[in-house]
Amino acid sequence: MSHQVALSFEDGVTRFVTCAEDQTVADASYRARINIPLDCRDGACGTCKAFCESGEYDGGTYIDDALSDAEAEEGFVLPCSMRPRSDLVLQIASTSAVAKTQAASYTGEVTRLDRLSPTTVALSLKIPDRDKLTFLPGQYVNIAVPGTDQTRSYSFSSAPGEDELSFLVKITPGGLMSDHLTGVAAVGDSVTFTGPLGSFFLRETARPALLLAGGTGLAPILAILRKLRDDAIERPIHLIYGVSTDDDLVELDAIEELAAQLPGLTWDYCVSDPGSSAPNKGYVMSLIQPEHLHEGDAAVYLCGPRRWSSRCVSTSPTPA
Ligand SMILES: Cc1cc2nc3c(=O)[nH]c(=O)nc-3n(C[C@H](O)[C@H](O)[C@H](O)COP(=O)(O)OP(=O)(O)OC[C@H]3O[C@@H](n4cnc5c(N)ncnc54)[C@H](O)[C@@H]3O)c2cc1C
Numbered sequence: 001m002s003h004q005v006a007l008s009f010e011d012g013v014t015r016f017v018t019c020a021e022d023q024t025v026a027d028a029s030y031r032a033r034i035n036i037p038l039d040c041r042d043g044a045c046g047t048c049k050a051f052c053e054s055g056e057y058d059g060g061t062y063i064d065d066a067l068s069d070a071e072a073e074e075g076f077v078l079p080c081s082m083r084p085r086s087d088l089v090l091q092i093a094s095t096s097a098v099a100k101t102q103a104a105s106y107t108g109e110v111t112r113l114d115r116l117s118p119t120t121v122a123l124s125l126k127i128p129d130r131d132k133l134t135f136l137p138g139q140y141v142n143i144a145v146p147g148t149d150q151t152r153s154y155s156f157s158s159a160p161g162e163d164e165l166s167f168l169v170k171i172t173p174g175g176l177m178s179d180h181l182t183g184v185a186a187v188g189d190s191v192t193f194t195g196p197l198g199s200f201f202l203r204e205t206a207r208p209a210l211l212l213a214g215g216t217g218l219a220p221i222l223a224i225l226r227k228l229r230d231d232a233i234e235r236p237i238h239l240i241y242g243v244s245t246d247d248d249l250v251e252l253d254a255i256e257e258l259a260a261q262l263p264g265l266t267w268d269y270c271v272s273d274p275g276s277s278a279p280n281k282g283y284v285m286s287l288i289q290p291e292h293l294h295e296g297d298a299a300v301y302l303c304g305p306r307r308w309s310s311r312c313v314s315t316s317p318t319p320a
């Protein structure tokens with residue numbers, strides 16, 4: 001039996017390798033021509049030490065100098081010794097450049113270009129080599145703006161298992177990609193992108209989750225919810241979706257549908273424009289109630305516009 005191992009590099013690049021149960025992660029990476037840090041390849045030096053974000057594995061044999069019991073307890077692993085027992089997500093203590101790998105490039109075709117509202121466009125793509133693209137819900141790609149040497153980043157709103165790749169784009173008037181999508185692009189156009197990228201993605205724990213989405217920050221949150229739906233996960237989840245104006249309010253039907261499919265999902269939304277017709281006027285933070293935090297046990301995923309500082313962050317555990 002084989003499993004997918006996500007190797008998440010320090011520069012945000014993620015590469016996936018297929019690893020058999022009797023194979024070490026280091027061997028699978030080497031066969032995929034990804035040079036993760038390695039020296040002894042025998043659990044003796046600690047050079048390959050990585051952090052396992054999620055998944056089950058057999059840690060293999062190694063000496064305490066390479067990995068202490070306390071480190072193993074925290075989730076650190078040695079890829080040269082470990083063998084997967086499920087799909088895994090590993091943080092690799094290196095950049096993709098050092099590992100001589102890079103985000104892969106794909107070319108596909110626009111299959112949907114819908115103006116959902118005056119400010120937001122839904123974009124869908126199909127690529128011929130869809131089986132070669134694996135991503136984690138929450139990740140993004142860099143899409144080339146046709147006719148230029150520029151790229152712009154967009155988060156998947158579709159789940160990793162869906163054939164079509166979907167995105168939500170907020171139109172910035174005068175913006176390069178925005179003007180292209182609203183004035184030039186059409187269904188059938190060729191599109192090139194690289195990815196997947198980003199360390200914002202769903203961590204597979206049973207903890208309750210609080211999802212905060214601002215504007216088209218809803219896209220990665222939808223990908224997370226769709227993945228949870230596809231896996232029939234029942235952990236308690238509360239979504240708060242906030243936008244600036246009624247025009248920015250999109251995909252309410254999609255959220256409603258997800259709430260009907262995901263028994264653990266509750267949700268609410270707000271619009272900050274005082275003239276809005278929405279029942280809740282204000283910002284996302286104003287709708288957070290103490291029970292949504294589950295006495296500090298909730299994993300919080302936040303993705304929003306630039307003024308929310310970093311576009312997407314989560315409170316899931318990462319190594320010190
Ligand atoms: C990791 C990541 C993920 C992203 N995911 C999405 C996504 O899923 N959906 C989405 O709509 N956007 C997303 N963005 C933003 C997106 O990449 C572009 O920046 C945005 O679409 C504007 O591109 P443009 O070419 O139309 O405008 P540009 O030509 O890049 O910009 C035009 C002008 O608008 C300003 N500007 C650009 N973007 C913003 C902004 N967000 N807020 C305020 N001013 C801005 C620029 O500084 C410039 O002055 C993401 C950005 C990052 C870094």
Ligand code: FES
Pocket residue numbers: 037038039040041042043044045046047048049066078079080081
């Ligand atoms: S390479 Fe030496 S412990 Fe893994």
